[in-house]
Amino acid sequence: MSITVVGSIAYDTVTTPFGERDRMLGGAAVHFALAASFFEEVRIVGPVGDDFGEDDFDVMRHRGVDVSDVERIAGGRTFFWRGKYGWDLNSRETLDTQLGVFEGFQPKLSDASRESEVLFLANIQPDLQREVRAQLPDARFVALDSMNLWIEAARDSLMKAIRDCDCLILNDSELRQLTGRASIYAAAREVLTWGPRVIVAKQGEYGAALITGEGFFSLPAFPLEQVVDPTGAGDTFAGGFVGYIAAHSHEDISEDLLRQAMAHGTALASFNVEEFGTERIERLSGGDIVARVRQLREFTHFSDAPVPLRD
Amino acid sequence: MSITVVGSIAYDTVTTPFGERDRMLGGAAVHFALAASFFEEVRIVGPVGDDFGEDDFDVMRHRGVDVSDVERIAGGRTFFWRGKYGWDLNSRETLDTQLGVFEGFQPKLSDASRESEVLFLANIQPDLQREVRAQLPDARFVALDSMNLWIEAARDSLMKAIRDCDCLILNDSELRQLTGRASIYAAAREVLTWGPRVIVAKQGEYGAALITGEGFFSLPAFPLEQVVDPTGAGDTFAGGFVGYIAAHSHEDISEDLLRQAMAHGTALASFNVEEFGTERIERLSGGDIVARVRQLREFTHFSDAPVPLRD
Numbered sequence: 159m160s161i162t163v164v165g166s167i168a169y170d171t172v173t174t175p176f177g178e179r180d181r182m183l184g185g186a187a188v189h190f191a192l193a194a195s196f197f198e199e200v201r202i203v204g205p206v207g208d209d210f211g212e213d214d215f216d217v218m219r220h221r222g223v224d225v226s227d228v229e230r231i232a233g234g235r236t237f238f239w240r241g242k243y244g245w246d247l248n249s250r251e252t253l254d255t256q257l258g259v260f261e262g263f264q265p266k267l268s269d270a271s272r273e274s275e276v277l278f279l280a281n282i283q284p285d286l287q288r289e290v291r292a293q294l295p296d297a298r299f300v301a302l303d304s305m306n307l308w309i310e311a312a313r314d315s316l317m318k319a320i321r322d323c324d325c326l327i328l329n330d331s332e333l334r335q336l337t338g339r340a341s342i343y344a345a346a347r348e349v350l351t352w353g354p355r356v357i358v359a360k361q362g363e364y365g366a367a368l369i370t371g372e373g374f375f376s377l378p379a380f381p382l383e384q385v386v387d388p389t390g391a392g393d394t395f396a397g398g399f400v401g402y403i404a405a406h407s408h409e410d411i412s413e414d415l416l417r418q419a420m421a422h423g424t425a426l427a428s429f430n431v432e433e434f435g436t437e438r439i440e441r442l443s444g445g446d447i448v449a450r451v452r453q454l455r456e457f458t459h460f461s462d463a464p465v466p467l468r469d
Numbered sequence: 470m471s472i473t474v475v476g477s478i479a480y481d482t483v484t485t486p487f488g489e490r491d492r493m494l495g496g497a498a499v500h501f502a503l504a505a506s507f508f509e510e511v512r513i514v515g516p517v518g519d520d521f522g523e524d525d526f527d528v529m530r531h532r533g534v535d536v537s538d539v540e541r542i543a544g545g546r547t548f549f550w551r552g553k554y555g556w557d558l559n560s561r562e563t564l565d566t567q568l569g570v571f572e573g574f575q576p577k578l579s580d581a582s583r584e585s586e587v588l589f590l591a592n593i594q595p596d597l598q599r600e601v602r603a604q605l606p607d608a609r610f611v612a613l614d615s616m617n618l619w620i621e622a623a624r625d626s627l628m629k630a631i632r633d634c635d636c637l638i639l640n641d642s643e644l645r646q647l648t649g650r651a652s653i654y655a656a657a658r659e660v661l662t663w664g665p666r667v668i669v670a671k672q673g674e675y676g677a678a679l680i681t682g683e684g685f686f687s688l689p690a691f692p693l694e695q696v697v698d699p700t701g702a703g704d705t706f707a708g709g710f711v712g713y714i715a716a717h718s719h720e721d722i723s724e725d726l727l728r729q730a731m732a733h734g735t736a737l738a739s740f741n742v743e744e745f746g747t748e749r750i751e752r753l754s755g756g757d758i759v760a761r762v763r764q765l766r767e768f769t770h771f772s773d774a775p776v777p778l779r780d
Contacts, residue, residue: 195779196778196780197779222779246645246651340486340558341694341696342674343692343693343694365689367692369692374692375769375771376676377769377771378676378687381652381654381680381687382654383654383658384651414771417770418772418773420771422776445778448778455771457685457687458688459769460731460766461729465729465733466755467755467756469507469754469755
């Protein structure tokens with residue numbers, strides 16, 4: 159079943175300890191779409207400006223992403239972000255943000271995009287997320303990402319958007335901020351009472367945790383000798399996670415299925431950060447993903463060996 | 470086989486969002502010893518002052534810890550630490566440190582303590598760690614903890630101490646600081662070339678990772694609705710980890726054994742943080758530990774379900 163994603167299509171200028179790239183293809187919806195394209199057909203919705211290149215459309219088309227709902231705004235400029243990462247890649251500074259065509263963006267979904275059974279609302283203004291959500295009332299699985307900015311500036315609308323979703327995917331620090339709870343586990347369990355039945359807490363270099371009514375699951379990030387550019391890791395994770403669910407959307411979305419989806423999201427994110435922007439994902443094969451998921455199982459497995467304990 | 474631990478025996482005054490406790494029993498060696506006592510006999514080596522109470526000795530004796538090598542320094546005061554945690558318990562401020570009898574401490578090991586086959590060198594001046602290490606030349610498993618202070622102030626001695634150990638247990642930020650490598654995985658693999666064959670990267674609320682020549686393993690912290698006091702979590706983890714290995718020290722220290730040890734350390738640490746100081750561990754039973762290890766397996770397990778991927 160096809161997946162619709164609504165969010166930013168961007169150019170990123172990024173400096174990390176390993177180099178710099180100027181105006182790379184980026185944006186949450188792009189990173190998500192490329193990752194999810196390994197599992198199902200993806201329809202991407204978002205605006206671009208006159209400056210958006212045909213070769214960047216081709217990167218998406220090459221992965222089978224349907225770009226017919228990408229709206230080109232005449233006279234506009236594509237969303238632009240410039241940032242710089244610190245030496246351990248855990249801190250980053252935003253040096254420039256130019257909203258461009260994103261200012262005043264009104265998502266227009268074609269009939270085909272409205273017929274998707276799976277929807278990902280990437281991090282955009284919560285009012286827009288709700289408008290899009292309302293256009294897919296029958297979607298079987300709707301996941302939403304957000305950020306600290308909207309928790310501060312548009313809390314009420316964000317709460318409503320979260321209530322109408324099946325799954326909230328958020329950084330752990332933002333889960334804390336959203337709920338005022340210090341424990342990520344407690345924070346996630348509180349959000350479960352608002353409406354969603356699945357919470358994913360993204361933990362950056364530490365991986366991600368899954369909290370549902372049935373249980374708790376945690377998976378480390380795939381260990382890498384070198385992370386080159388973390389930009390888009392969270393959205394690539396979301397693409398693998400939601401993509402895997404979409405590929406199984408004829409089944410019940412069981413705890414077991416969600417855990418396998420976590421593993422696929424984690425594997426995809428690990429490839430994303432190995433090179434700048436979309437460079438690595440563009441060359442990725444299904445076999446690469448399968449191999450890394452298998453390694454993740456090996457990295458997290460331990461056997462049961464009871465030992466007599468001294469009470 | 471018995472375990473010898475050398476390190477601080479302390480009184481801690483701790484403020485967290487959930488309350489305050491004045492002059493609780495604490496110190497790295499104490500937290501370690503109480504945790505390890507569930508697996509093997511533990512001999513604790515460290516100094517206390519006139520102010521150290523008989524009831525605090527009893528807490529250790531009650532868990533079967535041998536306190537005959539605890540040296541009471543006449544006219545001295547027990548090591549004292551006062552600190553305050555922030556609302557999410559991930560930041561803490563040291564408000565007071567009084568070394569007391571720890572200033573000028575020279576570890577004196579009895580014959581019995583020197584005959585232990587397992588040794589834990591808790592976080593103390595690296596010269597002292599090396600002196601103790603030299604007194605147990607035939608130990609089968611020696612683990613060492615340290616901290617940022619010694620990486621800055623006594624780097625050469627610390628490097629020598631690490632070289633002579635089987636296992637380094639360190640916070641992940643300190644592994645970065647020690648090696649200058651941004652990737653924890655790369656940092657650990659570098660330290661493996663120095664001498665140790667086992668590296669444990671402690672990751673606070675995220676759990677811990679194990680890096681050996683054979684592989685990588687990662688385990689999340691046990692999810693808790695509320696953490697009351699994180700003081701001593703790392704040493705309690707180390708006690709469970711090293712204790713489990715000691716209980717199996719007649720076996721090869723295999724990758725599989727180390728992973729099970731990680732699970733037991735993680736379970737013990739999770740109990741430690743549920744209450745102040747040693748309160749929870751004093752009441753703990755072997756059955757509690759076994760149950761939490763079983764839950765940790767459930768929290769990290771996912772099955773293999775290949776999906777056709779779209780190349």
